[in-house]
Amino acid sequence: MRRKIFRILSVFLTALMIIFISACSGTKNTDETKGTKGTETKETEGTKETPAPEIRTLSVLCMSGRSAHYPEHSLENIDDYIVYQAFEEALTERGLALEYEMIPPDQYRTSLQTKLASGTKLPDLVSFEFTSDDRTVLQYGKNGLIIDVKAAVDQYDDDGSIFAYWDATNPQAKGMLTTEDGKIYWFPYIYRLGLLDENGKDMGDRSGGSFQASIRKDWLDAVGIEYSMFMTPDELFDALLAFNTQDANGNGLNDEVITVGIGSFNNGIANGFGLTSRMVAILEGMPEVQCQWYAPGIKDYIAFMQKLYNHGLYNTASLGEGVNQQLLIENKSSLSYTYAAGIEEEKITNVDAEYAPIIVDNDAGADGFYYDGAATFGLVGMWSISKDCDDVEAAVDLYDYFFTDEFMYLAGAGIEGETYEFDEFGGIVKLFTNDDVANGEKNVPLFYYLTMNALPHLHRMNNTFESTLAEAKKASILKSEMVKFIITNDMNYIHQPEVQPLAMATDQELEKLQEIETILDTYSSELLTGLILGEKSLEDFDTYIAEMQDLGLDDYIAIYQDRYDRFLAANQ
Numbered sequence: 216m217r218r219k220i221f222r223i224l225s226v227f228l229t230a231l232m233i234i235f236i237s238a239c240s241g242t243k244n245t246d247e248t249k250g251t252k253g254t255e256t257k258e259t260e261g262t263k264e265t266p267a268p269e270i271r272t273l274s275v276l277c278m279s280g281r282s283a284h285y286p287e288h289s290l291e292n293i294d295d296y297i298v299y300q301a302f303e304e305a306l307t308e309r310g311l312a313l314e315y316e317m318i319p320p321d322q323y324r325t326s327l328q329t330k331l332a333s334g335t336k337l338p339d340l341v342s343f344e345f346t347s348d349d350r351t352v353l354q355y356g357k358n359g360l361i362i363d364v365k366a367a368v369d370q371y372d373d374d375g376s377i378f379a380y381w382d383a384t385n386p387q388a389k390g391m392l393t394t395e396d397g398k399i400y401w402f403p404y405i406y407r408l409g410l411l412d413e414n415g416k417d418m419g420d421r422s423g424g425s426f427q428a429s430i431r432k433d434w435l436d437a438v439g440i441e442y443s444m445f446m447t448p449d450e451l452f453d454a455l456l457a458f459n460t461q462d463a464n465g466n467g468l469n470d471e472v473i474t475v476g477i478g479s480f481n482n483g484i485a486n487g488f489g490l491t492s493r494m495v496a497i498l499e500g501m502p503e504v505q506c507q508w509y510a511p512g513i514k515d516y517i518a519f520m521q522k523l524y525n526h527g528l529y530n531t532a533s534l535g536e537g538v539n540q541q542l543l544i545e546n547k548s549s550l551s552y553t554y555a556a557g558i559e560e561e562k563i564t565n566v567d568a569e570y571a572p573i574i575v576d577n578d579a580g581a582d583g584f585y586y587d588g589a590a591t592f593g594l595v596g597m598w599s600i601s602k603d604c605d606d607v608e609a610a611v612d613l614y615d616y617f618f619t620d621e622f623m624y625l626a627g628a629g630i631e632g633e634t635y636e637f638d639e640f641g642g643i644v645k646l647f648t649n650d651d652v653a654n655g656e657k658n659v660p661l662f663y664y665l666t667m668n669a670l671p672h673l674h675r676m677n678n679t680f681e682s683t684l685a686e687a688k689k690a691s692i693l694k695s696e697m698v699k700f701i702i703t704n705d706m707n708y709i710h711q712p713e714v715q716p717l718a719m720a721t722d723q724e725l726e727k728l729q730e731i732e733t734i735l736d737t738y739s740s741e742l743l744t745g746l747i748l749g750e751k752s753l754e755d756f757d758t759y760i761a762e763m764q765d766l767g768l769d770d771y772i773a774i775y776q777d778r779y780d781r782f783l784a785a786n787q
Contacts (some may be wrong), residue, residue, distance in 0.1 A: 268310030271609040274338035276327070276601075277669035278345070279317035287655030288664035290317050296657045298629040299665065305625070311613055315669060320345075331360050339604040340613075342669055343401065343597035350725055352597050356400035357722075361599040362607070364614075365399040371611040380618040381405070384673075387716055388594055390785035394719045402614055403594035404667065406674035428483025428552050430454065432571035434463040434471070445574050448487055448519050451550075455528045458549045464566075466546070472530040473550040474539035477520060477747045478740040480507050483552040487575030488512035488519070491711045494739050495775045498711055502783075504775045508739070508760060508768070520747040531748065595714060598671045614671075623673035629660040718781035724774050731767035738766060 280289040293299045306312055316338050318326045324346045330337060341361065343352050355361050368377050381388045385405045392399045430451075435442050438457040446454070457463070458471040475482035481492035489512040497504050507513060523529050528549070532538050542548045546563045551570060560568040600610045616622055628635040628643050638644050647658050666672030720728065742759055745751035751759070760768075 267307075270307065270312050271310055271606050271612075272312045272314055273340055273604070273606070273609055273613060274314045274316060275340045275342065275669055276316045276330070276338040277318075277342040278320045278323045280320055280664070280668070287653065288659075290315055290665065290669065293665060296659070296661075296664065298625065298634060298658075298660050301630055302625060302661060302665075305616065305621070306613075309612060309616060311609060311616075313613075320668075331355060337601035337603045339601060339606070339610060340670075341599050341601050343599065344404075344668055347597065349597075350720070350728070352400060352599065353394065353719065353725070355599075356394075356398065360602055361400055362602055362604070363398040363400065364402060364600055365393070365397070367600060367607050367611050368614075371608045372615055377611075377615055377618050385594055387782075390718060390782050391594065391714075391716060392719065393785070395721045401597035401599045402617070402671050403598075404596040404671045404673070405594050405618075426481070426483070426552060427572045428475070428550060428575065429570035429572050430550050431458065431463070431548070431568065433567070433569045434458050434549065435571075437461075437463050442571055444572065445576055447577055448484075448575060451484075451487075451573070451575055452519070452522065452528075455523065455549050456526060459526070459528055463549070464546045469527060470530075470547050471549045472528055472542065472547060473523065474530075474542050474548040475550060475552040477529070478534070478744045480743075481552075483550075483573075484520070484575050485516055487577060488516035490516055493711075493715075494736070495772055496711055497715050497717070497775075497779055504772060504779055506768070506772050508763065514753060514756065517743075517746045517753060521749060524747055524749070529747075534744070596667065596671060617671055618673070626661040626666045626672045627674055629658075634658055634660060716782050717775070717778040718785060720774070720778060724778070727767075727770060727774060731771055734766055735763065735768060735771055738763060 277290070279291060303312075327341070327343075327346055337360070352361070356363070372378070378389065388403065388405065389399070392401070392403065394400070430442075430446075432442050435454060438454070438461050440454050440457065443450075455471075455473060459469050462469065463471050475484065479492070480490050480494065485492070485507070488510075490507045490510055491498065491505060494508070495504055495506050520529070530542065530547075532542070539548070539551070543551060544562050544564070546566050546568065560570060600607060604610055624631070624635075628645070629647070631637075634646050636644050636646060647656070647660075650656075652659050652663050661670075662672050662674075742751065742763075746753060
């Protein structure tokens with residue numbers, strides 16, 4: 216059904232492009248005319264000349280760089296980037312210009328909060344990316360510090376193209392962003408992770424989860440165990456025990472341990488017992504939310520993790536911040552849970568390490584296993600119009616440009632022929648390298664230095680499977696192979712979106728969440744850790760659940776369910 220919907224959307228988008236191309240050859244070009252209101256056409260010697268539109272300048276409050284994400288890129292030198300020059304030209308054609316109030320990333324959260332609390336004049340546009348959660352920004356909206364962008368779009372987007380683009384590219388967006396009183400307080404970053412196979416066929420709506428459990432494949436070879444994408448908990452235990460007892464890293468010590476968190480369910484092992492990464496989570500196609508503390512597999516999962524700890528396969532040092540990465544560098548990490556592309560195998564000293572992704576499942580790949588994956592249609596980030604914006608129409612015109620395929624390619628890929636090209640299947644082939652990005656070179660797209668921290672970004676571009684493999688690290692290559700296997704073999708798995716499809720919380724729900732959420736999260740984490748380390752007994756499990764209920768667990772679940780029900784109703 217989901218693929219059928221996507222095919223319908225694809226036909227719809229194709230039709231829109233045909234209409235757009237036809238319009239370009241006619242009398243009106245929407246993209247070119249937007250932003251030129253107030254100008255007049257005059258005749259000179261029998262010909263009509265259209266004067267350049269009056270430039271309307273908007274100020275943007277944002278971080279000066281993307282901190283740990285891309286530390287070499289800063290907005291302080293954006294004029295040197297060839298793609299930014301093209302971006303400025305596109306804005307000028309629409310009668311727009313941007314000025315940035317840039318604040319260092321480590322100071323941005325505090326500075327933003329101070330500005331919002333002080334009552335001083337705010338820049339026209341405010342970026343909340345990497346700094347604030349939905350609840351906080353909703354409160355800014357309710358306090359009148361940022362405006363209802365839905366009302367602004369309804370007033371100034373004459374052809375309705377912004378929300379039409381949302382509906383075509385992310386049908387869930389409005390249902391997730393609209394408040395109980397019908398307002399929307401920010402524009403999101405919209406993405407769809409597309410992947411084409413070597414024949415140019417769309418491999419489905421997902422390209423796998425951002426985080427993935429990965430095991431040392433070279434150690435499996437060393438202890439005589441054949442690598443498989445799917446492992447039962449017993450098979451995983453046997454492999455991890457063999458690593459430890461047979462000294463897989465060859466240092467003469469039994470110090471090969473897993474480096475995953477145990478204070479939450481987000482570790483790549485819990486899903487093998489029918490659990491998902493969050494304490495309360497939504498599963499695709501399921502009408503009811505799932506609480507892991509009530510799930511049938513919770514006790515079996517805890518018992519399994521206890522067994523790992525009791526056999527010396529989990530080092531409590533891993534509870535310390537940054538220790539997991541250090542254990543990986545020291546060549547002691549047998550199982551990791553992180554971005555597959557983020558496993559820096561080359562940092563392991565004097566070892567040709569190789570991590571490979573696995574899915575832990577009781578049936579070892581049979582129908583019905585859980586896999587924590589990326590959302591089919593996702594939206595993250597928050598970019599708002601402040602109460603002090605003097606030209607809301609100009610702001611809407613700006614966002615009207617952002618929600619176009621033209622800007623999507625410019626922001627995510629750059630300039631065709633200079634920073635990217637299309638392969639024979641229509642997939643993106645980058646002409647810049649990962650080293651260019653890391654070294655702060657000026658030939659990379661807006662995504663690496665401007666969008667995401669200052670402005671919203673779109674990602675709906677397809678990548679070909681083969682070109683993805685060409686750039687990937689070893690762990691990423693194997694993960695891509697795994698995703699391809701799952702999709703091409705029509706594996707029947709239950710999908711947990713990373714972006715929870717929930718309606719905006721009501722004031723009453725927000726108040727209740729503020730009262731109980733942090734307390735519940737803390738209790739859940741401490742309880743889970745204590746049970747696994749044997750500091751608490753499974754025999755007292757019912758007592759612990761009763762204590763969580765007293766703290767508001769059932770109310771917490773009910774809020775999630777009500778928000779999910781409203782979301783489903785809004786998107787029918």
